[in-house]
Amino acid sequence: MMVKVRIWGSLQKATDNKEFVEVEAENFKQLLDNLSLKYPKLKPQISRGVSVAIDGLIYKNSWFTPIKPENEVVLMPYMVGG
Amino acid sequence: MSPLDNTYEKQFKVIGTRPPRPDGIEKVTGKAQYGADLYVPDMLYAKILRSPHPHAKIISIDTSEAEKLDGVKAVVTSKDFSKFSDNKPSDTLVNCIAHEKALYDGHCVAAVAALSNTIAKSALKLINVEYEILPHVTDVDEAMKTDSPIVNKGYVLENVPKGFSENVTSYYEFGHGDLDNGFNNADLIVERTFKTEAAHQGYIEPHACLASMTPDGKADLWCCTQGHYNVRALCADIMGMESSQLRVTPSEIGGGFGGKTTIFIEPIALALSLKSGKPVKLVMTRDEVFKATGPTVSSSMDVKIGMTKDGVITAGEANLRYQGGAFPNGTVEMGAQSAFAAYDLKAVRTKGWNVLTNRPKQAAYRAPGAPQAIYAVESVVDELCQKLNLDPLEIRIKNAAKKGTKSSYGPTFDDIGLIATLEAAKKHPHYLAPLEENQGRGLSCGFWFNFGGDTCVTLNVNFDGTIGVTEGNPDIGGSRASISQMAAEELGISYDKVRTIIADTNSLGHNEVTDGSRVTFAVGLATIKAARAAIKEMCKRVSLIWGIDEDAVRWENGSAIPAGPNAGQFDPMSIEEIAAMSSQTGGPIAGHHEVNAEGAGVSFGVHLADVEVDKETGSTKVLRYTVFQDAGKAIHPSYVEGQMQGGAVQGIGWALNEEYIYGEDGRLQNAGFLDYRIPVASDLPMIEPVILEIPNPGHPYGVRGVGETSIVPPLAAINNAVSRATNIRFSELPLSPPKVLSSLKKEINDG
Amino acid sequence: MSQVHIKTKINGDNIEFLCDPEETLLDILRDKLHLTGTKEGCGTGDCGACSITLDGKLVCSCLVLGAEADNSEISTIEGMSNGEKLHPLQQKFLDHAALQCGVCTPGILVAAKSLLEKNPDPTESEVRYWLAGNLCRCTGYDKIIKAVLDAAKEMRS
Ligand code: FES
Ligand code: FES
Numbered sequence: 004m005m006v007k008v009r010i011w012g013s014l015q016k017a018t019d020n021k022e023f024v025e026v027e028a029e030n031f032k033q034l035l036d037n038l039s040l041k042y043p044k045l046k047p048q049i050s051r052g053v054s055v056a057i058d059g060l061i062y063k064n065s066w067f068t069p070i071k072p073e074n075e076v077v078l079m080p081y082m083v084g085g
Numbered sequence: 086m087s088p089l090d091n092t093y094e095k096q097f098k099v100i101g102t103r104p105p106r107p108d109g110i111e112k113v114t115g116k117a118q119y120g121a122d123l124y125v126p127d128m129l130y131a132k133i134l135r136s137p138h139p140h141a142k143i144i145s146i147d148t149s150e151a152e153k154l155d156g157v158k159a160v161v162t163s164k165d166f167s168k169f170s171d172n173k174p175s176d177t178l179v180n181c182i183a184h185e186k187a188l189y190d191g192h193c194v195a196a197v198a199a200l201s202n203t204i205a206k207s208a209l210k211l212i213n214v215e216y217e218i219l220p221h222v223t224d225v226d227e228a229m230k231t232d233s234p235i236v237n238k239g240y241v242l243e244n245v246p247k248g249f250s251e252n253v254t255s256y257y258e259f260g261h262g263d264l265d266n267g268f269n270n271a272d273l274i275v276e277r278t279f280k281t282e283a284a285h286q287g288y289i290e291p292h293a294c295l296a297s298m299t300p301d302g303k304a305d306l307w308c309c310t311q312g313h314y315n316v317r318a319l320c321a322d323i324m325g326m327e328s329s330q331l332r333v334t335p336s337e338i339g340g341g342f343g344g345k346t347t348i349f350i351e352p353i354a355l356a357l358s359l360k361s362g363k364p365v366k367l368v369m370t371r372d373e374v375f376k377a378t379g380p381t382v383s384s385s386m387d388v389k390i391g392m393t394k395d396g397v398i399t400a401g402e403a404n405l406r407y408q409g410g411a412f413p414n415g416t417v418e419m420g421a422q423s424a425f426a427a428y429d430l431k432a433v434r435t436k437g438w439n440v441l442t443n444r445p446k447q448a449a450y451r452a453p454g455a456p457q458a459i460y461a462v463e464s465v466v467d468e469l470c471q472k473l474n475l476d477p478l479e480i481r482i483k484n485a486a487k488k489g490t491k492s493s494y495g496p497t498f499d500d501i502g503l504i505a506t507l508e509a510a511k512k513h514p515h516y517l518a519p520l521e522e523n524q525g526r527g528l529s530c531g532f533w534f535n536f537g538g539d540t541c542v543t544l545n546v547n548f549d550g551t552i553g554v555t556e557g558n559p560d561i562g563g564s565r566a567s568i569s570q571m572a573a574e575e576l577g578i579s580y581d582k583v584r585t586i587i588a589d590t591n592s593l594g595h596n597e598v599t600d601g602s603r604v605t606f607a608v609g610l611a612t613i614k615a616a617r618a619a620i621k622e623m624c625k626r627v628s629l630i631w632g633i634d635e636d637a638v639r640w641e642n643g644s645a646i647p648a649g650p651n652a653g654q655f656d657p658m659s660i661e662e663i664a665a666m667s668s669q670t671g672g673p674i675a676g677h678h679e680v681n682a683e684g685a686g687v688s689f690g691v692h693l694a695d696v697e698v699d700k701e702t703g704s705t706k707v708l709r710y711t712v713f714q715d716a717g718k719a720i721h722p723s724y725v726e727g728q729m730q731g732g733a734v735q736g737i738g739w740a741l742n743e744e745y746i747y748g749e750d751g752r753l754q755n756a757g758f759l760d761y762r763i764p765v766a767s768d769l770p771m772i773e774p775v776i777l778e779i780p781n782p783g784h785p786y787g788v789r790g791v792g793e794t795s796i797v798p799p800l801a802a803i804n805n806a807v808s809r810a811t812n813i814r815f816s817e818l819p820l821s822p823p824k825v826l827s828s829l830k831k832e833i834n835d836g
Numbered sequence: 837m838s839q840v841h842i843k844t845k846i847n848g849d850n851i852e853f854l855c856d857p858e859e860t861l862l863d864i865l866r867d868k869l870h871l872t873g874t875k876e877g878c879g880t881g882d883c884g885a886c887s888i889t890l891d892g893k894l895v896c897s898c899l900v901l902g903a904e905a906d907n908s909e910i911s912t913i914e915g916m917s918n919g920e921k922l923h924p925l926q927q928k929f930l931d932h933a934a935l936q937c938g939v940c941t942p943g944i945l946v947a948a949k950s951l952l953e954k955n956p957d958p959t960e961s962e963v964r965y966w967l968a969g970n971l972c973r974c975t976g977y978d979k980i981i982k983a984v985l986d987a988a989k990e991m992r993s
Contacts, residue, residue, distance in 0.1 A: 110922070112941055114914070122866075338937060561937055731974045757878065765967075766980070
């Protein structure tokens, strides 16, 4: 199923300046894999780490977090805390 | 969303009470063992030689004289770490010991282990290091210029725009909407440049460890850390060891606040122990803590915000430049995402640049990156309100982020507690209390993401029906008490039947460091799940005894009871009875849970500060301070209050006095508590905490992390209060007396 | 240089030790006598974590030489409770959750005890100024001040 993903400002260089991209994905891992395939320029950032917000909740790295087409999906840099 | 079987609506028996902490008596009697408190037979004492130069090539290190000194058992330099010869040193290793270059004043270049501290100190003087001094840079704006000395090559990411020096290593941009249009719709635009200096976490316990390594590559390490699993991972990598061979046991920890989430001395102690064949204790001095462990970033920031006459924010823009020392870090992107998080904005853009300088590698400090950015934004919002003659609290409520707001960092907010927190502040008597001459009231919102992460908990049901909980996160503020409370609540037994301990690295799977306000949330969640697993097993045992279906046994108030068609047929069996028969019914009973806990839930806070500025000395006295924060659910309210008060006071210190001062020579001028002035008891009034409880749907009891948000608002709350008290808009922290005084004088001179 | 022979009474016990002339009393207490309840936060007299009383006077043990302690009476945190019975200050610190990490606690308790011996009925501001030499980074001092005031009240009654 296709999910719509929001890409943050400076990362849009890697998605042909598109704020929203669509990829086939049913979970976090497929999302990352297919983003890398479709937009290879995203790879360096993805390998450094990205988190994803699904309907407002932030997931740091759980691959098998399910994603549905109706979810709001936002890519975020990998989160660090203190 | 998450099938957590949330129970936060139910009546709690143990949650929300304030029982004594299990480690309390040890801590008030001096028995608790912190990082420096362990002594073992035949132990050596180690000391570190540090670079006096902010930037220098290391031509040679001659350790021969030191080695000859009576009582010296080992000397190490970067040559003793094979990762350097493999060409694979991690940033962490290079930060622990300099290789070809010293990158900041205080960078470790060599270390000695000897029979006593006195001998080790004398030996340091006999080490001869030849340096070639290189040009240095410690200021963030200077370091960005194309003609700046380059601190550390090879770190520039593909996303950095052209036009900067190689010290600019990463760039981030967030936001949405049409800024130009937004600013066009504004009646008033305020644009200002702000600066904050680096602040140190300032934990009272210096870093300390005791390492014992044998030639077959096995090692034991005892240290004060916020995350011993991370210590193991980092040290095993640096020493080329397998994780299983390195056992790390955390001591009691004397404060961390983010600064003990990484390592500084542990590999040095391991290398000295390997070389000497003896256990080695290494304890930092305070001077070393300031010079060579993480302070936070320093920043230079531009903020521009537009507002209509009636107080609607039409657009917001922030450019953040953070330096975090000689290595890259992930702080500026956190700042850029947090800057406008409290607002519901149609047009917002934030940009962030990470910059290298000849300073120690920054370490996380409570809500890393957020206090600086939010200080700048909240100061401009306050200035707009003042200039437009609007009530700053009403304006925050008017523009507050809420359910359905597209946040400044992208996602749409679900239920968040900001408006409720602001309303609580508005209703509080503090907000309308009268002020006198030279006094001012400041207000600020704060925000933090909060995290979960890898977590393991084992819960053992002992034969007498008491409970042992084993978790893997060092307790920095009473978490053993709150974990015990959650276990007791879930099991339906009393708090004193549960004892929670913190395991070494071999006893549980990986646990993420105690950071991101994660412990009560994530460890709590895993504890609840572990308790539920134990309950399931106990119900099963009882079903065998009663000869009924497993599903026909329910758990209530610490006992198994027959349910459904069997209700009333058997007498309830208490946890004590079940535990006593556990050998006969299948063996010891335990529950455990391993999870990467996600969905921590963001948190907001609002602070109110009243100050009085002495116009003759420029010094600021905090008269009254109130903290409003959403805790989701306060498990042990005293410790929640403690986090709110402690974070607020750290922020007050940062706003008023704390700063890293570098001289022209690139050396740190104030590496001690006398000159780096953290708040003392007589500086402060009582800090009133007001806890709100808006349950986090991601946790079974509704818990939200509370440890970090509280350091975010004080910077702007104090800045706004001082600015209103003096009628001068300040834009540089700290507001130390000389700085305030010179602005007051300038104001008088300018008429 | 040869070591100095020192005789002291620590928490009521006669204790003798040898020390280097430049060794601090704090290092002696910790490294030689393993009385590690007294903490080192700075070594320069700025944090109060090493507070002890020397002949009844509150001092930073990091600023006292071991050799200076000859023929003196020393009290440390280890001597504060009476067997199983906690000193009221210790109990009140627990009741008020006046410690988070607890590393400042021994020094603050020793300092607070010495205050209450001199001034059994201090005001909030007197407590704040007396404890101004004891840094606590975790708590913001609130619960500490409340615990001291409450202990004072109990000790008076
Ligand atoms: S260690 Fe003595 S005052 Fe800090
Ligand atoms: S409780 Fe941690 S320093 Fe006071």
